[in-house]
Amino acid sequence: MMPSNKSVSDAPIFQFTNCRILRNHQLQREDLWVREGKILNPEKLFFDEKGSADIQLDCKDSIIAPGFIDVQINGGFGVDFSLAVDDVQSGISLVSQKILSHGVTSFCPTLVTSPPSVYHKVLPQISVRNGGPHGAGILGAHLEGPFISKEKKGAHPEHYLSTFESGAFQDLLATYRHLDCVRIVTLAPEMKRSSEVIQELTRRGICVSLGHSVANLSQAEEAVRHGATFITHLFNAMLPFHHRDPGIVGLLTSDQIPARRRVFYGMISDGIHTNPAALRIAHRAHPKGLVLVTDAIAGMGLAPGRHTLGQQVIEVDGLNTYIAGTKTLSGSVATMDSCVRHFLEATGCTVETALEAASLHPAQLLGIEHRKGTLNYDNDADFLLLDNSLRVRATYIAGEQVWSQDTFTI
Numbered sequence: 239m240m241p242s243n244k245s246v247s248d249a250p251i252f253q254f255t256n257c258r259i260l261r262n263h264q265l266q267r268e269d270l271w272v273r274e275g276k277i278l279n280p281e282k283l284f285f286d287e288k289g290s291a292d293i294q295l296d297c298k299d300s301i302i303a304p305g306f307i308d309v310q311i312n313g314g315f316g317v318d319f320s321l322a323v324d325d326v327q328s329g330i331s332l333v334s335q336k337i338l339s340h341g342v343t344s345f346c347p348t349l350v351t352s353p354p355s356v357y358h359k360v361l362p363q364i365s366v367r368n369g370g371p372h373g374a375g376i377l378g379a380h381l382e383g384p385f386i387s388k389e390k391k392g393a394h395p396e397h398y399l400s401t402f403e404s405g406a407f408q409d410l411l412a413t414y415r416h417l418d419c420v421r422i423v424t425l426a427p428e429m430k431r432s433s434e435v436i437q438e439l440t441r442r443g444i445c446v447s448l449g450h451s452v453a454n455l456s457q458a459e460e461a462v463r464h465g466a467t468f469i470t471h472l473f474n475a476m477l478p479f480h481h482r483d484p485g486i487v488g489l490l491t492s493d494q495i496p497a498r499r500r501v502f503y504g505m506i507s508d509g510i511h512t513n514p515a516a517l518r519i520a521h522r523a524h525p526k527g528l529v530l531v532t533d534a535i536a537g538m539g540l541a542p543g544r545h546t547l548g549q550q551v552i553e554v555d556g557l558n559t560y561i562a563g564t565k566t567l568s569g570s571v572a573t574m575d576s577c578v579r580h581f582l583e584a585t586g587c588t589v590e591t592a593l594e595a596a597s598l599h600p601a602q603l604l605g606i607e608h609r610k611g612t613l614n615y616d617n618d619a620d621f622l623l624l625d626n627s628l629r630v631r632a633t634y635i636a637g638e639q640v641w642s643q644d645t646f647t648i
Contacts, residue, residue, distance in 0.1 A: 249274040251283065252637060253291035257623070259302040260593055261613050270302050272619045275636030279615040295648045297623055300631055301589070304597035304611050305343025305620035306574045309422060309604070310380055310470070310504055310531035312348045312547060314538035319347045320548035322356045326363035334373025336539060338641035340573040341596075341630040343620040344375040344610060346421050348533075350548040351383030351394035354413050361416040369620065369635040377604060378421025381414060382470060385425040385435075386450035392475040393561050393568030394450065395549040406431040407438040420444055421604065424470040426451035427461035440465030445604060447504075448486055450475040455488040462495055468603055469503035471533055473516055474567070490524040502603040504531040505595075507581040508572035510557050514584035521585050529603055530577045530596040535559060535569035579628050589628065623648075 254270040261268070271278035271291070283289045313319045315336050317329035330347055337345065347364060349357070361379065369375030384400040391399060402409035414420065423439055424447040425432060436446045448461055449470025454477075458466075469476075469486055477485035489501050505520065506512060507530055512520075521528055532538070537545035537554040544562060545552050547569055551562040554571055561568050572580075574596055582592040601611025609618050619637035622630055623646075632642035 247274060250292040251278065251289060253280075253294045254297050254302060255294055257297035257300050257302045259613055260304065260590055263590055263594065265301060265590055270613065270621070272637040275619050275638070277613055277615050277617050277619050282615075297648055298646075300623035300625065301593075301628070302613065303593040303622050303624060304601075304613055305374075305622055305633065305635065306341045306530075306578070306596040307377070307600035307604075307611060308337070308342050308345040308532055308534075308574050308596075309377075309529065309600050310348050310382070311337075311345050311534045312350060312569050313536040314534050316536055316540055316545070318536040318546045318548065319360070320349045320352050320356060321546065322352075322359040326360050330364065330376065331373055334369070334376065337374055337574070338633045338635075339630065340575045341578075341622045341624070341633055342374050342574050343369050343622075343633065343635050344377050346377050346380040348380040348382055351386065351391070351398050352548050353398050354415070356548075357381070357414045357416070361414060361419060364419040366419060369640070371635075371638065371640050373640075375620075375635070377606070379419050380422040380424070380447075381420055382424040382447075383450065384413065385410065385423075385429060385432075386475075387426040387428070387452050389452050390426070390450045390475045390477075392450060393547055393550055393552070393566055398549065401429055402432070402435055403430045406434040410435055410439075417442065417444065422447055422468065424449045426453060427466065428453040428457045432461065433464045436461055436464040436466055448489075451486060452477055453486055454483050455485055455492065458486045458489050459492055459494040462489065462492075462499070462501060467499070467502060468529075469501065471506050471511065471531065472503040472520055474506065474511055487520075490520060490527065500527055500602070502527045502529050502599060504529050504533075505581070506531060506533045506570055506572070507577040507584065508532075508557060508570045509580050509584075511567060511570060517581065517584050518586075521587065525587075525591065527599070528595045529599045530574065530581060532572050532574050532577055533569045534571060534573070538571040538573065540571075575628065575630050582628065592628070
């Protein structure tokens with residue numbers, strides 16, 4: 239223990255030493271200072287408060303990175319977020335606890351295409367909440383469907399697909415009913431009256447994502463002009479890239495994106511959903527937009543076999559997940575930390591780039607980079623200790639250790 243001057247706050251000051259921290263896009267040999275759940279500026283501490291650390295922690299040469307943020311996760315560990323159960327919270331709580339070991343400190347529980355009755359029952363039970371020892375923080379729901387294309391429905395059940403042709407936003411409201419907890423909506427921009435719907439969702443601060451769609455490039459560009467900022471699992475459930483009409487994929491290099499607007503795109507980097515060459519093409523074309531997502535289903539974390547994804551039965555065979563009896567891919571059983579490692583290996587990018595694709599970029603997508611996704615001063619102290627091969631050693635939320643490897647103590 240070292241003496242300290244507590245002129246500003248009585249809260250203990252933690253100094254994480256013997257580490258490399260990810261700051262300003264670089265791993266830097268620096269200490270990390272934390273007080274009251276926030277990243278502390280040590281210079282202000284020394285010079286303004288004449289303070290020093292109360293507790294020093296030796297990180298044993300770990301990398302310290304911002305906590306991972308998963309904006310597309312359908313469930314895991316036997317829990318399916320798209321099931322209309324009476325106690326949705328307990329399922330979300332179980333998943334939020336278990337994904338701490340994968341380095342996820344915040345996430346968006348995702349619902350696939352479902353009948354209106356499911357949204358009416360489930361959505362009022364989802365609330366935004368901070369993370370902690372109980373589990374990762376909940377940033378709001380991601381509603382993927384039902385306003386998507388029949389041709390590109392993927393694992394979504396066709397008879398629950400819907401349109402907003404007659405009432406535009408009112409149709410969407412009647413389907414979901416509750417939008418308070420909603421953070422992202424995935425829709426197909428070629429649907430009639432989608433422009434009105436995109437504008438209204440954007441006006442309400444809800445992120446619009448394009449996906450499960452046969453849109454051509456000009457339809458996708460129009461959606462972006464009206465406020466869309468994300469693409470759901472690039473390459474999957476959309477028209478393949480064609481040189482005369484690149485479709486939604488063409489947004490990565492479009493010159494029609496409004497000034498000061500960035501289009502982000504989700505990537506399932508599990509070695510199955512996207513060939514490594516396709517992953518490299520996307521990353522090289524638009525590195526600052528890449529957001530790693532797991533798209534994990536209830537079978538993630540469980541033995542192979544049959545699981546659910548909303549209204550469908552899913553067969554899990556190793557890392558492959560199919561609608562039972564078909565070869566239609568349906569979500570993944572990948573964990574976020576394994577997606578980061580696979581992305582690093584498949585693209586040959588820097589460690590910094592791989593870590594930012596799971597932290598900084600999703601935070602920027604959701605407009606929360608002033609709180610999450612970086613280790614900048616005054617940000618929430620949600621961070622990970624990782625070894626050199628990017629395996630998670632310990633997870634911290636608001637400066638408190640919420641998970642650690644059995645063999646790792648500091």
